[in-house]
Amino acid sequence: MIKYLLLTACIIAPFLLTAQTWNVQTSHMAFQASMFGADVDGTFKGFKGTVVFDPAHPETASISGSVDAATLSTNNSLRDRHLKEKDQFFEVAKYPRIVMKSTKIGKTASGYIGTFDLSLKTVTKSIMIPFTFTKTGSNAILKGSVEINRKDWKFGGNTLGMSDKVKLDLELNLSSPISENK
Template sequence: MKFIKSLILIVFISATTSFVNAQTINTDKSEVKFKISGGGIFTVKGTFTGMKGDFNFNASDVSGSSFDICIDSKTINTKNDKRDEHLRSADFFDVEKYETICYKSNTVTKTSDGYKTTGDLTIHGVTKTVTIPFTFKNNTFEGELEINRFDYNIGEDYGTFRVGETAEVTIICKVN
């Protein structure tokens, strides 16, 4: 009987801990910003929205934290409708075939500047392991990384003259 009570207590604590650590993503206030050179002359800035998934961060137990989050690739917005339609096409993101861009963490660790998470980033059907340094303040995750579009087979026919090779990416995820 004592064993059963102990087992029930362990299950209850585990369930409660998981519930307490899980936060709800505020989809309206979360976005992924990017900037990439265009034609070597100017910089194209844009966003992706529609962020959803599991956000579990606990500063008291960083190693127990995890992220499994996707954004809607159709939401790309550079404030130029013609360019956005082209970016949604098979020439670039092929959003009909690859509807989401997803990140799933493998580890989350504390650093001297904040935190970092290492995990699998899937864009355009290609998965690569990336590390994202981030801060978490006022219920807001803010991380930055650089992505080489050729690593994900994006716009391969466009070289680097018209579109830069790497994009600077900032992830802002607000949670409740």
């Protein structure tokens, strides 16, 4: 009898540790760069992605997503067109999506940290993003922020006055896991 109970426990245990797939309801993807010392704020829309996450077992998580590069907005149409079209910037016709995919997620004292592959045009680099996951009832908010060096992605060339540092902010508003909706 004990042998059957142990066998059953071994079969069921992986399912109990499986992360939950969340529905992305809304997203906010923003960036901030500096040009001649003045901050330039921008956003992207068109998020598509998957969030598989269990706060108790972040090691089983998988977070991936992309944004539509053509939705870039800095509230300046001339600058937006320049950023979207020039070869040293986004080239949205040739590279329509900016993609990010987790490779590892772990717990920290203040939340979580994810290692992600960020692909911009033809360059993919690994970055670490600290983030929080706040669950309220059947909803949750995943919020993270990181500073990257644009030159790591060969982005912006030697643009005069442009800071190398770019701050990225992301927020995903999630609804109850699909498995809980059934």
